[in-house]
Amino acid sequence: MKLVAIASYFEGEGKLSHRWSNNDEGVPASESHGQYISAIYRHMQIAISAELAPYRIGSGQYIFLMAISFGQPITQKALSEKLLIDKTTTAKAISKLETEGYVRREVDSSDNRYQLLFLTEAGQEVVPKVQEALARVKNKTRRGITDAEYDQMLSLLKIVLYNLTEQE
Amino acid sequence: MKLVAIASYFEGEGKLSHRWSNNDEGVPASESHGQYISAIYRHMQIAISAELAPYRIGSGQYIFLMAISFGQPITQKALSEKLLIDKTTTAKAISKLETEGYVRREVDSSDNRYQLLFLTEAGQEVVPKVQEALARVKNKTRRGITDAEYDQMLSLLKIVLYNLTEQE
DNA sequence: CCATATAGGATGTTATTGCAACTATTATTT
DNA sequence: AAATAATAGTTGCAATAACATCCTATATGG
Numbered sequence: 032m033k034l035v036a037i038a039s040y041f042e043g044e045g046k047l048s049h050r051w052s053n054n055d056e057g058v059p060a061s062e063s064h065g066q067y068i069s070a071i072y073r074h075m076q077i078a079i080s081a082e083l084a085p086y087r088i089g090s091g092q093y094i095f096l097m098a099i100s101f102g103q104p105i106t107q108k109a110l111s112e113k114l115l116i117d118k119t120t121t122a123k124a125i126s127k128l129e130t131e132g133y134v135r136r137e138v139d140s141s142d143n144r145y146q147l148l149f150l151t152e153a154g155q156e157v158v159p160k161v162q163e164a165l166a167r168v169k170n171k172t173r174r175g176i177t178d179a180e181y182d183q184m185l186s187l188l189k190i191v192l193y194n195l196t197e198q199e
Numbered sequence: 200m201k202l203v204a205i206a207s208y209f210e211g212e213g214k215l216s217h218r219w220s221n222n223d224e225g226v227p228a229s230e231s232h233g234q235y236i237s238a239i240y241r242h243m244q245i246a247i248s249a250e251l252a253p254y255r256i257g258s259g260q261y262i263f264l265m266a267i268s269f270g271q272p273i274t275q276k277a278l279s280e281k282l283l284i285d286k287t288t289t290a291k292a293i294s295k296l297e298t299e300g301y302v303r304r305e306v307d308s309s310d311n312r313y314q315l316l317f318l319t320e321a322g323q324e325v326v327p328k329v330q331e332a333l334a335r336v337k338n339k340t341r342r343g344i345t346d347a348e349y350d351q352m353l354s355l356l357k358i359v360l361y362n363l364t365e366q367e
Numbered sequence: 368c369c370a371t372a373t374a375g376g377a378t379g380t381t382a383t384t385g386c387a388a389c390t391a392t393t394a395t396t397t
Numbered sequence: 398a399a400a401t402a403a404t405a406g407t408t409g410c411a412a413t414a415a416c417a418t419c420c421t422a423t424a425t426g427g
Contacts, residue, residue, distance in 0.1 A: 067360055070283045070363075071359055092413095108374080116238075118376070120413075123414085144374060146375080171362055184356070190343055196242055274405075274406095284384080285385050287407075287408085290408090294407095313405065313406090
């Protein structure tokens with residue numbers, strides 16, 4: 032896939048704006064974050080899939096692997112809430128990670144509804160490699176952005192997410 | 200789907216940070232935009248799907264409808280490049296819009312490989328409604344963000360997208 | 368104690384998306 | 398002019414993700 036032009040259908044013939052080509056009037060009021068969020072999401076999926084292919088981990092599974100490694104054991108329900116992902120999506124991602132041998136399920140003996148999730152040995156071993164791969168993608172995509180700007184962007188993204196998920 | 204907790208697996212037990220709960224040291228270095236981009240993307244898809252359901256337009260089609268309305272006629276190839284979307288995805292989205300009666304295909308007589316895309320009458324009529332629906336989602340999600348901050352966020356998102364798509 | 372409600376997961380289906388491979392048309396090369 | 402390249406689009410397949418629904422286990426109300 033050749034990526035040539037802009038992401039905004041509001042900009043007509045314009046090219047993807049880089050920092051230095053932003054005009055002085057700022058971003059047009061008609062522009063929306065949605066288009067950029069969407070394009071960034073899709074292309075990050077592509078980049079991460081390529082990075083993690085050697086470990087047979089897809090772009091739909093790595094977040095769960097990382098979350099489990101952060102605080103195991105954890106239940107699927109807790110994962111879903113933490114990552115704001117539907118519980119059925121979580122169930123299927125965990126199944127794949129289990130099939131690949133990275134995650135182990137164990138029924139909580141105090142409440143048989145719960146399945147506690149642990150990393151296997153293979154899981155423990157692969158986590159650092161996944162972290163490195165994710166860091167590579169992150170560093171590539173934030174080139175030319177200062178720490179302060181990056182922090183600001185994250186703060187704003189958090190507000191957007193909050194507005195999307197916490198309202199009425 | 201109940202959305203309760205945080206989006207970051209780096210934050211442990213923390214809750215989704217709102218502007219006012221950001222600590223003074225700023226965002227931890229380990230946090231990444233990826234998780235927020237992903238969550239925002241998925242929840243925007245949900246919100247937009249709900250808004251556009253009455254018109255039988257899915258979250259995968261509205262961008263194409265808007266882009267066609269912006270500058271018709273246009274080819275699928277041009278749409279794909281403009282929106283940074285794979286051409287096969289474009290083909291399928293256009294098929295749906297055609298089935299719903301919003302878009303019309305016409306072979307370019309000067310080069311039979313091209314199919315020029317136009318809005319139908321129904322398409323012309325639905326576009327303003329789609330714009331309103333998108334504006335509702337946009338306005339909801341940018342509550343509490345000033346114009347200047349929003350502009351800054353878009354500028355930074357553009358850099359991220361540029362880094363993802365224009366590098367080697 | 369039993370009926371109902373609630374909670375955690377699993378399964379089936381559908382929509383979005385990208386890749387590989389293909390067809391058809393135009394452009395280029397020899 | 399014939400063979401080969403390149404271009405626009407389509408089709409088949411697989412992965413991600415959500416919704417509806419169901420199952421099982423625990424909690425709660427009568």
